[in-house]
Amino acid sequence: YYDIERIEVMRGPQGSLYGRNATGGNINVITRRPDAEFGGNFNLTGGNHELLQAEGMLTGPLVKDQLLGRVAFSAVDRDGYGTNLFNDKPVDDQDSQSIRTSLSYVGLENFGAFLTYTHNKEDDANYVIHALGPGNPNVKPTEVAQGGVLAPDPRDFNTELVPSNDKELDSVTLELTWSLSDSLSLKSLSNYLDYQSDTVTDLGATAVQFLGSTAVQESEHYSQELQLTWEG
Numbered sequence: 001y002y003d004i005e006r007i008e009v010m011r012g013p014q015g016s017l018y019g020r021n022a023t024g025g026n027i028n029v030i031t032r033r034p035d036a037e038f039g040g041n042f043n044l045t046g047g048n049h050e051l052l053q054a055e056g057m058l059t060g061p062l063v064k065d066q067l068l069g070r071v072a073f074s075a076v077d078r079d080g081y082g083t084n085l086f087n088d089k090p091v092d093d094q095d096s097q098s099i100r101t102s103l104s105y106v107g108l109e110n111f112g113a114f115l116t117y118t119h120n121k122e123d124d125a126n127y128v129i130h131a132l133g134p135g136n137p138n139v140k141p142t143e144v145a146q147g148g149v150l151a152p153d154p155r156d157f158n159t160e161l162v163p164s165n166d167k168e169l170d171s172v173t174l175e176l177t178w179s180l181s182d183s184l185s186l187k188s189l190s191n192y193l194d195y196q197s198d199t200v201t202d203l204g205a206t207a208v209q210f211l212g213s214t215a216v217q218e219s220e221h222y223s224q225e226l227q228l229t230w231e232g
Contacts, residue, residue, distance in 0.1 A: 002055050003072035003100065005032040033114065034068035034104045035059045050079040066107040073099045080125065082155035084163070086207050091157045095124040110179040115172075122167040129213070130154055131205040149206060159202040161212045166198040183232045189225040 012025035038060035045053040059070040075097045080090025102116035131150050151158040176188040197217040204210050 001029065002074040002098070003032050003057050005030045031100065031102075031116075032057075032059075032070065032072070034070035034102055036061060036068060036106075047078075049081060050077075052077045062103075066105065068104040068106060069102070070104075071099070071101045073097070082128075082130075082151075082153065082157060084125075084157040084159065085151050086158055086160050087162070089125070089162070091125045091128045091163055092155070093124045094122075094126060096120070096122040112175075112177045114175040118169070118171045120167075120169040122165055124165050125163045126165040127199055128157055128163040128201045129203055129205065130157070151205070157202075157205060158207055159205060160207050161200065161202040163202065164198070164200045166196075168196050170194045183230055185229045187227040187229070189223075189227070191221070191223045193219070193221040195219040195221075 008026075008028040008030065010026045010028070012023050014022040014026045018026050040056070040058040042056040043054070045051070047053075053074075053076045055072075055074045057070070057072040059068070061067070062069045076094050078094040080093035082091045083089070084091050098118070098120040100116065100118045102114065105111075105113040131154070149158060157163065171191065171193045174188075174190045178186045180186055195217070196219075197215070199213075199215045201213050202211075203213050
């Protein structure tokens with residue numbers, strides 16, 4: 001969520017445009033497109049837990065009256081809210097980077113093209129499962145019987161199973177628009193998305209290994225949509 005132009009919240013149902021499952025409505029997050037004039041910005045934020053967050057954008061014409069470009073990025077680095085007492089490493093930290101590049105072709109009055117590419121990556125020890133006390137159902141009696149000890153602070157962790165969170169996403173979208181007449185237009189929306197996620201955590205949250213969790217997800221998605229619009 002960076003370099004955002006607007007957010008649309010639409011009451012449901014929205015089945016005509018977004019499918020029959022959009023009975024509750026729809027939320028659209030619209031990112032900014034390239035501008036015809038040069039511009040840019042840079043924001044740097046610091047905070048507790050050694051938070052350092054940077055966001056920036058650069059936009060402008062690449063070929064006069066023909067091609068516009070934009071590049072935006074976001075990077076977040078934050079120390080953990082807790083510690084793995086077994087190895088004194090942080091948990092629930094954040095290390096993520098994202099970049100979005102886009103091109104707009106504006107050389108013809110009756111035809112337009114917009115191409116955007118997004119890359120996002122996370123590599124940290126986020127999303128670990130915490131035990132909130134001895135009576136927590138995540139604490140297995142088998143582990144306690146073998147000497148498993150919980151971290152006294154619910155924010156902390158105490159396991160030899162090193163938690164990790166590794167996620168990577170790539171997405172490419174191409175939008176083509178033709179004005180067929182004063183009242184008729186055709187739009188093509190094409191998208192390719194590749195997503196990979198590998199998350200490791202300990203369900204028991206003790207140094208006795210009884211039940212660890214490794215969640216691996218891989219997704220590859222293609223979509224093609226055609227919109228024919230008549231105004232009259």
